[in-house]
Amino acid sequence: MREIRSAGLAPKAGRVHFRRMSIDTPLPPESRMHDLRKRIDALDSRLVALLAERSRLIDEAAAIKLQENLPARISTRVEEVALNARRRAEVEGLNPELAERLWRLMMEYFIAQEDAVLSPDP
Numbered sequence: 001m002r003e004i005r006s007a008g009l010a011p012k013a014g015r016v017h018f019r020r021m022s023i024d025t026p027l028p029p030e031s032r033m034h035d036l037r038k039r040i041d042a043l044d045s046r047l048v049a050l051l052a053e054r055s056r057l058i059d060e061a062a063a064i065k066l067q068e069n070l071p072a073r074i075s076t077r078v079e080e081v082a083l084n085a086r087r088r089a090e091v092e093g094l095n096p097e098l099a100e101r102l103w104r105l106m107m108e109y110f111i112a113q114e115d116a117v118l119s120p121d122p
């Protein structure tokens with residue numbers, strides 16, 4: 001969607017408000033969004049580092065499962081992890097639906113990562 005609505009003057013303070021602008025619209029240089037985006041980018045980079053750490057734990061899980069003859073997907077555990085994510089989200093003030101969906105998606109990728117070790121293509 002490339003919707004553009006021109007900036008309008010807010011009635012009260014006479015400040016310019018930009019609403020529903022397209023994502024490729026540059027921010028005004030004085031926008032407080034520049035600083036906020038730096039904080040978002042810094043946080044994203046920590047999230048990626050944590051996910052990379054999780055991925056290394058999954059490599060360890062795959063090695064153990066290979067030795068102990070366990071499958072990549074253990075459905076009861078998948079449900080437990082999804083429920084943990086929901087509950088943590090509720091405590092932390094994150095939408096639990098979002099947490100559950102993200103965790104289920106993430107686990108599908110990690111199950112595939114384990115499967116690549118446990119059932120490699122011939």
Ligand SMILES: O=C(O)C(=O)C[C@]1(C(=O)O)C=C[C@H](O)C=C1
Pocket residue numbers: 058061072073074075077078081106107110111114
């Ligand atoms: O707990 C396991 O069995 C894992 O391998 C970890 C993990 C996960 O990503 O959290 C991955 C695969 C599923 O079987 C369940 C959970």
